[in-house]
Amino acid sequence: MYKTFKYLSKKKKVVLGIIASYALCNIFLVPVLTILAPYFINIFLGLPSQIYGIVEGIFVLGMIIGGFWISIKPKMFSMKKVHYTYFPMIAGVLLMSSLGAVKANNYVLAVLFGISGMAIMMSLSLSNVLTLTFIQKEVPLEMLGKISAFSTAIATISVAPGQLLYGQVIEAGIPIGIILLITAAANIALVIFVKWNVRAIDEMNNV
Template structure:
């Protein structure tokens, strides 16, 4: 463990705490602000979907940049951009429609993360030894979950008591702190990769090479990515849209309670990361789809809350338990899947492959949010079929995932065997709370 917690790894982790905290605060508060002002789940879903579009389009490009550009400069520049965005939001307060500004701020936030996250994920592998891949992945996931736990709780309290402006101020300060820490402490080894073509051809060529690797050399990874996309468009979208609507409108609870609900999701992610870190190589990717089954089963309490009249606080407690269990299981599956990708990806494709995987896994996320936003508005009085239908679809996807992994994985998985294929290095990735991959 001594080699895992070296200076380079720890410095990257520390700056991530600050940056992810600011990210978690804004991702929580801005859509909830739109819901509070308009009362429309469909509009909230549309805003969230619009914010996803630049993320999906730019993430593959971010992966190319992560492999070819100085990672430290990318991280610092993007944190500065987010701090300036928060400053502009506050400066324009009272002169521009805040809903429009919220949409713009979310679009910038997601666009920045499309480049920032592949950069961090491509940087961390060069700071940890190969044998520490799974534990390092779990640690980074725990940091992400911890930021997601503290951010929405604090954001919910501040937003509920003082409004949106102080929330933006807190997030801006976090981004500025992260940028300062990167400049002062982070040192990431960088070896320039020379371009032989123009920028556009280089990007397209790199992406084509990454896609060819997934299609021809590791088709099991590509199939699993598309199945995870199915989970994201159902379970993830259901939780993202349904949780704030259920807490603030159906149960009639204050915004602070939505912050604690987000905290339950983050705490579940933290627990899942701790479990994977403790179990290590004793876990098997072949059996990982069981966690997807349990995550789907966790929607049963949500259906009860939506369909059975009960005390608001009792219903809220059931909802928190459901969110916790669902996120814990999703995180355990995600860490194992990403660790497998890390071990199987050639060094020069690390950033590009993980970015392409993230983009493909989340390509249908905007569609899911639009659909569930409309469903929660149209079927407000009878949402039980929505919850049950989502659970059944997730069951089917988990079963297909088990079949794909059983057929496509070797008898002895590389992570468990600690294989050391020539020219391959691990890649550590984090699991944002909204996604399974």
């Protein structure tokens, strides 16, 4: 594992940055869908589990739309501009953060929350296709297995801190709107990091 990290830090810094972005997503974004979503639907809105199931289905629709979109319009997307694929995610989190202050029927709020989650999942789908394709092209075949294992390990390890963090924040009684605004700020920082990371692609191409 350490040798793989050392190899990436010296020869494939962009790939290492991509793997770091996966970890950051698992800490500051995925818990929105796995921890905050059931809390918002079942407890905050007081809606039954069937509604939460429908909202989850809307989330998944975003991933399907993202995959379909990039498959029929591949020229619209490039690794150098991968940070643009995160914009729907930011919009989705910001919309979620405003729902607590919106005066509307709880079912309408649930649908809006689902649409927000759909935007998040679409962003993840688009960015994952671009980054995974880049890794497969950039990494030598003999190193691909080790780097894939390293990436999976980092992504898996980073899940638990995010779940624990958001669970503790909810238990502390912090309003969900505040939690989501902080999440949006964290994800804006993630987009800035991703944009900074892919700038090195131009440098690599000019070498």
